[in-house]
Amino acid sequence: MTKFIAIIPARYASTRFPGKPLAILGGKPVIQRVYEQVTCVLDNAYIATDDQRIYDTVMGFKGKAIMTRPDHQSGTDRIEEAIEKIGGDFDVVVNIQGDEPFIQQNQIEALCACFKDPDTQIATLGKPFSTMEAAENPNSPKIVVDNHGYAMYFSRSVIPFVRGADKSEWLNKYPFLKHLGIYAYRNEVLHEITQLPQSSLEKAESLEQLRWLQNGYRIKVSVTDVETIGIDTPEDLQKAEEFLRRIK
Numbered sequence: 001m002t003k004f005i006a007i008i009p010a011r012y013a014s015t016r017f018p019g020k021p022l023a024i025l026g027g028k029p030v031i032q033r034v035y036e037q038v039t040c041v042l043d044n045a046y047i048a049t050d051d052q053r054i055y056d057t058v059m060g061f062k063g064k065a066i067m068t069r070p071d072h073q074s075g076t077d078r079i080e081e082a083i084e085k086i087g088g089d090f091d092v093v094v095n096i097q098g099d100e101p102f103i104q105q106n107q108i109e110a111l112c113a114c115f116k117d118p119d120t121q122i123a124t125l126g127k128p129f130s131t132m133e134a135a136e137n138p139n140s141p142k143i144v145v146d147n148h149g150y151a152m153y154f155s156r157s158v159i160p161f162v163r164g165a166d167k168s169e170w171l172n173k174y175p176f177l178k179h180l181g182i183y184a185y186r187n188e189v190l191h192e193i194t195q196l197p198q199s200s201l202e203k204a205e206s207l208e209q210l211r212w213l214q215n216g217y218r219i220k221v222s223v224t225d226v227e228t229i230g231i232d233t234p235e236d237l238q239k240a241e242e243f244l245r246r247i248k
Contacts, residue, residue: 002115004184005044005090006108007082008034009075010098012051016233021054021098023237026244028061030231033101035063041108042094048082074208076183080194083187091115093190095183099231101240103182107224111184114220122193122212123184123220124151126177127227132170134178141179141207143221151219154179154207177221180228183209193217 010021010031017023021031031047031054038045047058050070058065066085072078079095092115096103107125114123126143129135135142138156146152153159162170170176185193193212201210209219231237 002091002112003044003089004042004092004094004112005083005086005088006038006042006046006094006096007079008038008045008047008096008098009078009082010047010049010051010054012049012054014232017231017237019053020231021049022057023231023234025101025231025237025240029057030101030237031058031098032061032063034096034098034103035061037101037103037105038094038096038108041105041112044088044090046082046086047098048078050078076190076208077194080190083190090187093185093187095185097181097230100182100228101231102229102243104224104226104228107180107182107226107228110222110224111182114222115184115186117220119218120220121186121189121218122209123222124209125180125182125224126221127180127224129171129176129178132167132176135171135176141205143177143179145177145221149221151209151213151221153213154205154209156205156207177223179209180224181230182228189217 014020022029047065048068049055050068055065066082068078068081111123114120135158141154142159143154144152162173165173196215199211199214201214229240
């Protein structure tokens with residue numbers, strides 16, 4: 001039986017929203033809401049942080065946390081350090097962003113289900129775009145997948161280009177897929193990819209997953225219809241409060 005562990009990286013020093021994990025959403029810190037959503041599915045879950053305030057907050061709500069170095073270049077590197085410190089014989093590491101308080105149980109389950117396929121090295125989620133305007137946003141990376149559900153490429157540009165059709169018709173011609181930045185990795189693959197240097201495609205698009213693709217790793221994509229509401233700015237927090245009131 002495959003053994004899963006979830007790691008939730010959480011930094012205090014965010015450029016657009018300092019202290020974001022500790023911002024209060026519906027009476028609870030954002031990081032607590034993420035942790036509670038994840039532990040509905042996976043018993044083994046840790047918050048990996050480089051900040052004592054976040055660590056103390058997690059301990060305060062009886063969660064599990066681990067301190068990591070402050071100099072990591074990416075969340076993936078922070079997760080690798082956390083796994084080394086935690087130990088254990090876990091097969092798959094699930095990476096849930098610390099600013100995703102509305103991650104759904106079925107999304108986490110779909111991500112884990114990808115590893116029923118022994119060829120899956122890394123898994124992630126995609127969601128069909130509902131408007132062309134949303135698809136044109138460079139902050140929403142697009143995924144192109146092959147016929148077996150594996151990622152062929154990720155881009156901030158709108159891909160593919162639909163030739164011979166007005167852009168207003170593109171969504172009817174091709175199912176453009178938005179990438180949701182939630183990952184899972186086989187433990188040994190996580191260790192390997194954190195040893196890789198930055199790749200030329202990664203530098204060009206500023207998308208870490210292109211480093212993995214460019215080095216030959218396969219990324220399975222599970223498609224979800226549920227839109228997550230990430231929190232990058234104080235304005236996003238206000239929208240999240242409104243959303244929380246609507247679903248109560």
